[in-house]
Amino acid sequence: MDLRKNSQSEIAKQARNLGIKIYFNHVVTNTFGYRRINSVELMELSDDGNTTIGNKIKLNCDCLGISGGWTPMVHMHTQSGGKLDFKNDDQVFIPKEIDNDQISIGACNGDFDLETIIDKTVNKINIFLEINNQDYKNTKVECSIEKEKRNIWLLPNKIPLGKTKCFIDFQNDSTAKDIKLALKEGFRSIEHVKRYTTTGMATDQGKLSNMHALGIIADTAGVKMGTLGTTTFRPPFTPLTFGTIVGRNVGKFFEVVRKTSIHDWHVDNKAQFENVGQWKRPWYYPKNGETMHDAVQRESKAARDSAGILDASTLGKIDIQGTDASEFLNRVYTNAWSKLSIGKCRYGLMLNEDGMVYDDGVTTRLAENHYLMTTTTGGAANVLGKLEDYLQTEWPELDVYLTSVTDHYSTASVCGPNSKKIINKIFPELDLSDENFPHMSFKNTKLDNINCRVMRISFTGELSYEINIESKYGKSLWEKCISAGQEFNITPYGTETMHLLRAEKGFIIVGQDTDGTMTPSDLQMDWIVSKKKYDFIGKRSLYRSDTIREDRKQLVGLLTNDPKEILEEGAQIVSDTNTKPIDMLGHVTSSYFSPNLNKSIALAVVRSGKNMKGQKLIIPMENKNINVTVSDTIFLDKENKRLNA
Amino acid sequence: MLNTHYPQITDNKLNDVEISLQEPISKINLRGKSKEFFAKVGKVLSLILPNEANTSSFSENFNAIWLSPDEWMVYFKNDDEKVIFNKLYSEISKVNYGSVTDISDQWICINLKGSKIYDILSAGCSFNFDQFLKTDGLSTQTIVNHIDVILHNKNTYNINLFVRRSFSEHLCLWLNDSAKFI
Numbered sequence: 001m002d003l004r005k006n007s008q009s010e011i012a013k014q015a016r017n018l019g020i021k022i023y024f025n026h027v028v029t030n031t032f033g034y035r036r037i038n039s040v041e042l043m044e045l046s047d048d049g050n051t052t053i054g055n056k057i058k059l060n061c062d063c064l065g066i067s068g069g070w071t072p073m074v075h076m077h078t079q080s081g082g083k084l085d086f087k088n089d090d091q092v093f094i095p096k097e098i099d100n101d102q103i104s105i106g107a108c109n110g111d112f113d114l115e116t117i118i119d120k121t122v123n124k125i126n127i128f129l130e131i132n133n134q135d136y137k138n139t140k141v142e143c144s145i146e147k148e149k150r151n152i153w154l155l156p157n158k159i160p161l162g163k164t165k166c167f168i169d170f171q172n173d174s175t176a177k178d179i180k181l182a183l184k185e186g187f188r189s190i191e192h193v194k195r196y197t198t199t200g201m202a203t204d205q206g207k208l209s210n211m212h213a214l215g216i217i218a219d220t221a222g223v224k225m226g227t228l229g230t231t232t233f234r235p236p237f238t239p240l241t242f243g244t245i246v247g248r249n250v251g252k253f254f255e256v257v258r259k260t261s262i263h264d265w266h267v268d269n270k271a272q273f274e275n276v277g278q279w280k281r282p283w284y285y286p287k288n289g290e291t292m293h294d295a296v297q298r299e300s301k302a303a304r305d306s307a308g309i310l311d312a313s314t315l316g317k318i319d320i321q322g323t324d325a326s327e328f329l330n331r332v333y334t335n336a337w338s339k340l341s342i343g344k345c346r347y348g349l350m351l352n353e354d355g356m357v358y359d360d361g362v363t364t365r366l367a368e369n370h371y372l373m374t375t376t377t378g379g380a381a382n383v384l385g386k387l388e389d390y391l392q393t394e395w396p397e398l399d400v401y402l403t404s405v406t407d408h409y410s411t412a413s414v415c416g417p418n419s420k421k422i423i424n425k426i427f428p429e430l431d432l433s434d435e436n437f438p439h440m441s442f443k444n445t446k447l448d449n450i451n452c453r454v455m456r457i458s459f460t461g462e463l464s465y466e467i468n469i470e471s472k473y474g475k476s477l478w479e480k481c482i483s484a485g486q487e488f489n490i491t492p493y494g495t496e497t498m499h500l501l502r503a504e505k506g507f508i509i510v511g512q513d514t515d516g517t518m519t520p521s522d523l524q525m526d527w528i529v530s531k532k533k534y535d536f537i538g539k540r541s542l543y544r545s546d547t548i549r550e551d552r553k554q555l556v557g558l559l560t561n562d563p564k565e566i567l568e569e570g571a572q573i574v575s576d577t578n579t580k581p582i583d584m585l586g587h588v589t590s591s592y593f594s595p596n597l598n599k600s601i602a603l604a605v606v607r608s609g610k611n612m613k614g615q616k617l618i619i620p621m622e623n624k625n626i627n628v629t630v631s632d633t634i635f636l637d638k639e640n641k642r643l644n645a
Numbered sequence: 646m647l648n649t650h651y652p653q654i655t656d657n658k659l660n661d662v663e664i665s666l667q668e669p670i671s672k673i674n675l676r677g678k679s680k681e682f683f684a685k686v687g688k689v690l691s692l693i694l695p696n697e698a699n700t701s702s703f704s705e706n707f708n709a710i711w712l713s714p715d716e717w718m719v720y721f722k723n724d725d726e727k728v729i730f731n732k733l734y735s736e737i738s739k740v741n742y743g744s745v746t747d748i749s750d751q752w753i754c755i756n757l758k759g760s761k762i763y764d765i766l767s768a769g770c771s772f773n774f775d776q777f778l779k780t781d782g783l784s785t786q787t788i789v790n791h792i793d794v795i796l797h798n799k800n801t802y803n804i805n806l807f808v809r810r811s812f813s814e815h816l817c818l819w820l821n822d823s824a825k826f827i
Contacts, residue, residue, distance in 0.1 A: 247768060248822055249790070256791050258811035261650060279811070321676075321744035369741060401676035401715075401744035407810040408751035448647045451727075469647075471750035471810055472669070476647040 001026045001042055003150055010144035027052065027155045037064055051156045071211055073108045075233040086226030091151040093230060103128050114143045153215025169209035171202030176216055183220050190229045193217060205234045260313040261410045261474030274495050277378040279314045282494040292496065297595040300500050302491035303460060304596045307416035309481055309492050312466060313474060316380020317409055320371040322400035329363060329371065331536050332387060334520060334529045340365045345440045345457050349520055349528050351538030355547050357514045357523065359383050362457050364442050376510050380406055410474025412481050415464035417645050418488040423465045425484040427454065439643050461505035461637055463645050500592040503603060506557065506633035513555060513589040513603055519547050523555045524610060524633060553586050554609035557631035563599035565626055567591040571619045573606055594635065601635045652753055652813040659824040661761045664817065667754040667805065672720045673730055677743020685736045690719065701782045701797055710784045710797055718795065753813040755806045762802055764827040765820055790819045
């Protein structure tokens with residue numbers, strides 16, 4: 001079928017010679033079939049193309065192909081800011097000449113026959129490149145030229161528009177009726193019609209639909225084609241494979257990987273790794289075919305009984321300098337910082353403006369106006385961004401400068417009752433007495449003439465030292481610690497053991513025991529919120545009616561009635577399984593079997609949990625109910641004796 | 646004796662792209678706004694810090710890259726890296742003229758040379774290098790293969806790329822892999 005009245009083109013002649021009947025001046029008015037097409041209905045067009053005339057002709061078929069004719073590919077031109085002109089003779093948009101470093105030649109300029117293309121190309125290139133003569137001037141070619149043209153944007157049909165679906169955009173299923181409705185409702189801008197109907201917004205970016213949509217809009221609005229403008233022709237013009245978009249980011253390049261300077265040692269010592277943010281962190285170090293559970297039990301026991309060592313290099317580190325550094329920390333953290341002595345460290349809790357716990361870490365006062373803040377591993381970049389944002393937008397009056405030093409320092413954390421002896425072997429000249437070097441303090445020292453910063457801080461509840469050194473020496477320092485700790489059976493431990501050890505002490509992990517809805521009070525950490533400070537981020541929100549509700553979910557400890565039963569993290573907690581619907585009180589946030597306590601322990605958030613100590617609750621699981629008792633969050637060494645052991 | 650370990654980055658030349666590790670290089674982060682700060686930096690380094698965005702300045706021994714209106718990275722090769730740092734820290738940080746932070750191990754410097762280096766970078770970076778490659782001394786902070794980097798155009802088809810140490814091995818593997826396809 002061809003809606004033109006005739007054609008003398010070469011292809012039409014060949015079709016005729018082959019005995020193929022061409023229905024000129026006809027259009028498809030209907031299709032038939034269930035699940036697949038089996039026939040089409042044709043009708044002849046009137047002279048003006050506005051209606052169909054004559055009898056319906058039914059033709060059997062198993063496929064209907066549609067051609068919209070040639071349309072110049074103006075995408076590059078419009079992408080570089082060029083505008084379009086409507087060429088009325090050909091009913092196509094062509095690039096409007098622009099004073100730019102580009103020319104449009106060939107079909108994209110609306111020239112479809114070879115002779116014109118060569119002729120215009122030669123001329124345009126001559127002008128563009130300022131060439132006078134070239135071999136291709138006056139090239140003559142003979143080719144079949146299609147002269148007959150006829151364009152109808154919306155084919156006529158006996159069936160009213162509302163009763164049939166004249167699809168314009170085959171991907172988004174928008175129809176001619178949708179476009180007409182948009183105009184009826186007052187949309188005039190082509191951009192608005194596009195968005196209202198979603199025409200041209202599918203992955204083909206209007207390749208099939210835009211011209212028809214523009215034509216129907218022009219006809220309906222009674223204006224000339226193109227006067228209402230065009231949308232921007234966008235890539236992807238030719239469909240892309242996913243492979244093109246992904247590029248080489250496959251296999252080992254699928255995800256970005258961060259490694260600590262000690263990574264190779266961990267690999268050599270058969271560590272299993274855990275992804276924490278983009279970091280590869282040692283998870284546990286299985287020995288002789290140990291399961292993860294066995295390895296973690298062994299590592300945890302060793303850390304409490306003698307000595308353990310953890311690669312803590314991934315923690316975020318921010319260097320803070322400036323005369324207002326103390327004031328800055330006062331505003332950032334919930335507790336007070338002005339009176340922290342030089343050489344001392346303090347734990348801090350950072351809130352969002354909504355009063356919910358955002359991050360935590362230990363900050364050390366290196367000098368009068370110089371601090372080193374540590375953040376969680378996953379939160380480092382966000383914390384730095386947030387703090388820099390506050391300095392630039394909220395507190396420009398503060399003289400404070402932040403610099404990320406996360407990668408600059410490597411950190412080996414040695415913990416356990418023998419940690420002091422190991423540190424003493426590494427730094428024999430350092431006075432490690434409690435008087436000279438108490439908990440939550442640091443010392444600058446040297447190892448083989450290399451600067452080191454030793455901090456006595458603990459995330460395990462054990463006597464513990466963290467050694468910070470420039471990363472290029474990180475692996476060497478680690479090996480020195482392993483060597484010095486050999487006689488004490490120093491045991492490298494990974495993040496799983498670290499989680500277990502801190503859970504025994506009831507220390508939270510932001511992001512595991514918190515979920516963006518926990519206030520310090522919910523975490524039973526009211527002690528860290530200063531009542532005296534004028535302000536800090538999130539302070540106002542802590543006194544909202546909702547944040548002071550007594551029945552908020554609060555952090556508690558859980559002990560299973562069967563001490564060998566380990567709860568599943570994320571498991572729901574209820575008090576009664578008989579009432580329907582079951583009232584969910586909270587969920588388990590952290591759960592482990594503690595080899596040091598020889599029982600299962602868990603942390604959980606439970607509604608009104610603070611007042612439920614000793615109360616029996618139920619963890620309903622798929623096959624059974626597990627009975628638990630609400631306990632304190634600290635399971636081990638409540639008196640903190642081990643910190644000074 | 647403590648040994649130094651740098652990321653495993655093997656010098657490589659492929660398809661007219663030369664990738665080489667440039668460590669050890671000292672790097673110092675400078676932040677400040679006051680005229681005293683600029684005066685002290687000038688005195689210690691004999692260098693005027695660039696104040697135009699994405700530019701750099703250099704002297705016989707030092708390169709200074711603009712990072713933000715009050716932040717610069719100075720890098721240099723020096724046998725005794727701490728002498729310069731200590732001097733700057735004493736003259737600036739200690740007297741509250743600004744902040745001086747040693748970031749020598751925070752960033753790893755990788756040199757890229759060859760006519761195809763921008764083809765490789767463009768494979769994983771949306772930055773338009775048209776102007777950058779034409780002007781010696783320009784710098785930019787951008788993202789290559791999802792990784793933050795600082796680029797410093799030393800001269801024609803010769804740039805220093807600074808990447809955080811933890812990302813450096815991954816980025817270099819990616820650069821070498823990409824070099825196979827240009």
